[in-house]
Amino acid sequence: MTPILFYGVPSGCSFGSIVALEWLGQPYRLGRIEMPSVVTSDAYRRINPVAETPSLLTADGAVISETVAILHHLGARGTDRRLAFPQGTHDFDRWNQMLGFLNTSFFGSFAPLWYAVEHELEPQAKQALTEYGRAKVRKAHAQLEAMLGDRPWLLGEHRTLVDAYFVGIARWTRYHDVVDRRDYPALQRLFEKLEADPAVQFAHAIEEQRSAVSAGGFEGEVRLEEALASLRRPAA
Structure with a gap:
C-alpha cells in the first residue's frame, strides 16, 4: 500500500x-x-x-x-x-535539536493566538491572551533569527526536513498580525526562498x-x- x-x-x-x-x-x-x-x-x-x-x-x-x-x-x-541524518551522529543531534525548538518554542508561541481566534472569550481575556501570544511569537522569532545567522538553511548549506516544518509554521503570521518578518531579515530570506520552492x-x-x-x-x-x-x- x-x-x-x-x-x-x-x-x-x-x-x-x-x-x-x-x-x-x-x-x-x-x-x-x-x-x-x-x-x-x-x-x-x-x-x-x-x-x-x-x-x-x-x-x-x-x-x-x-x-x-x-x-x-x-x-x-x-x-x-541529506534531508535528515543517521541517529547517533552529530548532525542528527543538531537536526533533532532544531526540530525540537520548532515544535515547542516556535509552534507553541502561536498557541495563545490560535486559542483566542477559535474560542469565545470575554474582550478583556481575549486581549490579554493575544498580547501574551504576541510576546511569545516575537521572542521565538528573535531566537530563531539568532540561530539561523547567515546560513542559507536552518542547519547550514543543505535543506533538511526542519526547513519544511519551519515554512508551514512561519506562514501563520499571515493570519496573526503580530510580527513583521522583515524585522528578522535572515528568517525573511529563508521564508522567501522556501516559498519559491x-x-x-x-x-x-x-x-x-x-x-x-x-x-x-x-x-x-x-x-x-x-x-x-x-x-x-x-x-x-
Missing part, C-alpha cells in the same frame, strides 16, 4: 509534512481532513484518537501521529538526500484545491472512508 498523509485544512501544521514528502520523492497519497468538522469525527478518530493532524498511514497499515514522529519516520528514509507551491495548491503539479511521488488524494479500509491497527 502507498503511504497516506492525512493533512488538515485550513492552514494545518501538516503543511510541512506535505513538503517533506515531496522532497523525499517516494510514492505517497494525501487525505484531506477538514478542521474542525472532520478531524473530530468518529471516522477520523479511528486514525487518530486525539483528533489532530497530521497522521501518516504507513505502507503496512500502521499509523504514526504527531509531526515530530512523522518527520523522524520520513527523515530516516531520506538520509541519502516547487514543493511548497505544490502544498499551497493542494490546500487551496488548485491545480497542483507534483515534483515528488504524489499519487493522488484518497477519501477517508477508503483509507479506513487499509487500517491495520490504531496509533500507539
Whole structure:
C-alpha cells in the first residue's frame, strides 16, 4: 500500500509534512481532513484518537501521529538526500535539536493566538491572551533569527526536513498580525526562498484545491472512508 498523509485544512501544521514528502520523492497519497468538522469525527478518530493532524498511514497499515514522529519516520528514509541524518551522529543531534525548538518554542508561541481566534472569550481575556501570544511569537522569532545567522538553511548549506516544518509554521503570521518578518531579515530570506520552492507551491495548491503539479511521488488524494479500509491497527 502507498503511504497516506492525512493533512488538515485550513492552514494545518501538516503543511510541512506535505513538503517533506515531496522532497523525499517516494510514492505517497494525501487525505484531506477538514478542521474542525472532520478531524473530530468518529471516522477520523479511528486514525487518530486525539483528533489532530497530521497522521501518516504507513505502507503496512500502521499509523504514526504527531509531526515530530512523522518527520523522524520520513527523515530516516531520506538520509541519502541529506534531508535528515543517521541517529547517533552529530548532525542528527543538531537536526533533532532544531526540530525540537520548532515544535515547542516556535509552534507553541502561536498557541495563545490560535486559542483566542477559535474560542469565545470575554474582550478583556481575549486581549490579554493575544498580547501574551504576541510576546511569545516575537521572542521565538528573535531566537530563531539568532540561530539561523547567515546560513542559507536552518542547519547550514543543505535543506533538511526542519526547513519544511519551519515554512508551514512561519506562514501563520499571515493570519496573526503580530510580527513583521522583515524585522528578522535572515528568517525573511529563508521564508522567501522556501516559498519559491516547487514543493511548497505544490502544498499551497493542494490546500487551496488548485491545480497542483507534483515534483515528488504524489499519487493522488484518497477519501477517508477508503483509507479506513487499509487500517491495520490504531496509533500507539
